[in-house]
Amino acid sequence: xxxxxxxxxxxxxxxxxxxxxxxxxxxxxxxxxxxTRLGCEHGVCGxxxxxxxxxxxxxxxxxxxxxxxxxxxxxxxxxxxxTVLAPVQQAFRQAHGLQCGFCTSGMLLxxxxxxxxxxDPSPAVxxxxxxxxxxxxxxxxxxxxxxxxxxxxxxxxxAREEELS
Amino acid sequence: xxxxxxSYQRPTDLREASLxxxxxxxxxxxxxxxxxxxxxxxxxxxxxxxxxxxRLAELQGITHADGFLRIGAGVPMWEVCGSPxxxxxxxxxxxxxxxxxxxxxxxxxxxxxxxxxxxSTSQLPSTLIVLNxxxxxxERILDAADLQIGQHQTVLRRxxxxxxxxxxxxxxxxxxxxxxxxxxxxxxxxGAVAVREPSGQLxxxxxxxxxxxxxxxxADRAKLLSQLSSRIxxxxxxxxxxxxxxxxxxxxxxxxxxxxxxxxx
Numbered sequence: 001x002x003x004x005x006x007x008x009x010x011x012x013x014x015x016x017x018x019x020x021x022x023x024x025x026x027x028x029x030x031x032x033x034x035x036t037r038l039g040c041e042h043g044v045c046g047x048x049x050x051x052x053x054x055x056x057x058x059x060x061x062x063x064x065x066x067x068x069x070x071x072x073x074x075x076x077x078x079x080x081x082x083t084v085l086a087p088v089q090q091a092f093r094q095a096h097g098l099q100c101g102f103c104t105s106g107m108l109l110x111x112x113x114x115x116x117x118x119x120d121p122s123p124a125v126x127x128x129x130x131x132x133x134x135x136x137x138x139x140x141x142x143x144x145x146x147x148x149x150x151x152x153x154x155x156x157x158x159a160r161e162e163e164l165s
Numbered sequence: 166x167x168x169x170x171x172s173y174q175r176p177t178d179l180r181e182a183s184l185x186x187x188x189x190x191x192x193x194x195x196x197x198x199x200x201x202x203x204x205x206x207x208x209x210x211x212x213x214x215x216x217x218x219x220r221l222a223e224l225q226g227i228t229h230a231d232g233f234l235r236i237g238a239g240v241p242m243w244e245v246c247g248s249p250x251x252x253x254x255x256x257x258x259x260x261x262x263x264x265x266x267x268x269x270x271x272x273x274x275x276x277x278x279x280x281x282x283x284x285s286t287s288q289l290p291s292t293l294i295v296l297n298x299x300x301x302x303x304e305r306i307l308d309a310a311d312l313q314i315g316q317h318q319t320v321l322r323r324x325x326x327x328x329x330x331x332x333x334x335x336x337x338x339x340x341x342x343x344x345x346x347x348x349x350x351x352x353x354x355x356g357a358v359a360v361r362e363p364s365g366q367l368x369x370x371x372x373x374x375x376x377x378x379x380x381x382x383x384a385d386r387a388k389l390l391s392q393l394s395s396r397i398x399x400x401x402x403x404x405x406x407x408x409x410x411x412x413x414x415x416x417x418x419x420x421x422x423x424x425x426x427x428x429x430x
Binding site for chain 2: 018019020022025041042043044046049052055056057058060061062063065066110113114128129131132133134
């Protein structure tokens with residue numbers, strides 16, 4: 001066991017971990033952030049996706065100790081406050097981008113990262129980004145539509161902010 | 166499946182990395198970790214110590230040097246895909262990278278890691294071979310075609326690390342890439358990648374059809390395909406039977422060649 005500092009959603013967590021502890025397990029078991037889901041644990045399903053330095057990564061394929069010094073973003077940090085939904089969350093709710101919700105944390109973080117890097121992605125780009133996250137409920141079309149809607153909502157928010165300022 | 170107990174070390178430079186890798190505990194190299202972490206979880210690999218080379222500055226950077234595009238072995242595929250230098254000098258590599266895993270894998274996975282992992286069904290080593298790339302290691306410079314000698318086996322010695330991949334900056338007059346895979350996220354079953362050089366010479370590499378990539382070079386499409394057929398040594402794995410691979414490989418090779426001959430990229 002050794003001390004590891006993890007910066008998650010802007011807060012530094014000091015935890016004691018074995019070297020073999022994955023980032024996913026550290027987030028869930030040691031930081032108490034159970035919004036990150038563990039599916040296959042070998043990189044196929046994408047459920048455990050978190051943002052590391054603003055890129056989507058599979059937290060089951062990263063050792064927690066490797067992520068020391070990185071900026072980690074999880075589903076708990078996506079919305080500005082616990083009572084407000086982020087645009088991607090709002091869009092997934094509105095466009096039926098989820099049913100059971102198990103894959104949703106990973107889906108939302110991948111979608112958020114996509115829209116951060118490309119605010120106006122084509123359907124082909126959305127498919128390319130989202131195919132690494134598996135969903136066994138929705139059939140994927142609604143997820144693609146949710147990401148498109150999220151792009152629209154974000155643009156509307158920005159237009160409104162510009163008007164106000 | 167959880168990882169078995171293991172120890173983790175992060176060296177600060179290449180020299181320290183080589184020393185750590187030469188130690189008695191026989192550590193494995195941890196680059197992007199997208200292949201070795203699952204393999205350790207499944208017990209397919211049994212190393213109990215890892216040396217993390219992912220932050221070594223010597224393995225980073227994409228530069229032009231002496232007629233080559235030099236890509237640091239530790240550059241994540243994400244950065245290779247987004248690099249204007251690569252888009253100009255090796256657009257085929259970007260196209261092929263788009264078929265590797267998913268965005269959330271490419272954010273960490275590296276070209277050096279892919280070469281050293283030496284999976285016979287991977288499209289990346291074959292693409293680097295078709296582009297006539299050289300592999301710079303801590304000890305020597307190798308042709309990419311000479312690196313792999315079997316499934317997960319390379320000529321790299323203990324402690325020898327891949328430092329960079331050097332792709333000749335040659336304007337190709339065509340390229341083609343075809344593969345079969347069960348899902349977008351899984352390793353390919355079998356595939357082929359081909360280029361046409363300005364002289365009219367064709368280079369073809371087929372993967373997933375033998376324990377190592379099969380390279381064939383020449384100007385004549387039919388001769389290349391007959392060279393290929395004598396060298397196909399297909400194998401069974403969890404994704405396909407040898408018979409299927411043997412049948413499909415020449416078809417994909419033909420399509421890749423047709424695309425290279427007919428296309429202008």
